[in-house]
Amino acid sequence: MNRYDVSEQKNDKYFVDTMYGTYADILFILFPFLVIALQRVWNDEGIEILKQPDLSIAAAILAGMGVGKFVLGLIGDKDLGHYKERIVFFIALTLFLVLGPSLMLIIKIVSENEIPKFVVYIQPILLIIAIALYSTSVSVHKIVSRKSETDKRSQNDFAEGDAPAPLVIQSKPE
Secondary structure, eight states: OOHHHHHHHHHHHHHHHHHHHHHHHHHHHHHHHHHHHHHHHHTTOGGGGGGSTHHHHHHHHHHHHHHHHHHHHHHHOTTOGGGHHHHHHHHHHHIIIIIHHHHHHHHHHHHOSSOOTTHHHHHHHHHHHHHHHHHHHHHHHHHHHHHHHHHHHHHTTGGGTTSOOOOOOOOOOO
């Protein structure tokens, strides 16, 4: 096994560990909302859970954290110029698909007496999209970092001793 295989295994393990950390973040964010939902189920509120702004609040939190991760990926390494448009696209997508609608729903649900029926369907969808985009933000940041490390490593291959030794020519004794 050469050093590239070992390096790839370390990168894969690091990536998997990072994803476990990402899902732990998501679970910690959703935990208070789970407690609130269990309390509402205990009080026989059933479907009323989906008519409260809780899911939109959770989606907005995850969207905000996702934007933060995307921004870190955007400004983290100046050598990643060819990824900047993609990262900006994901920031705009997060704002457009999750953060804006979530904030709008929170305001409308809190201020209105009659909650429209579509809210019951939209809030879980927003939460699922927010989870997916947050996971993507972490994985994109790590993939970009890993790609950058791989590029730097391939540029430094000869500096690490893989190149043949320089030819030493001794001068002829006079």
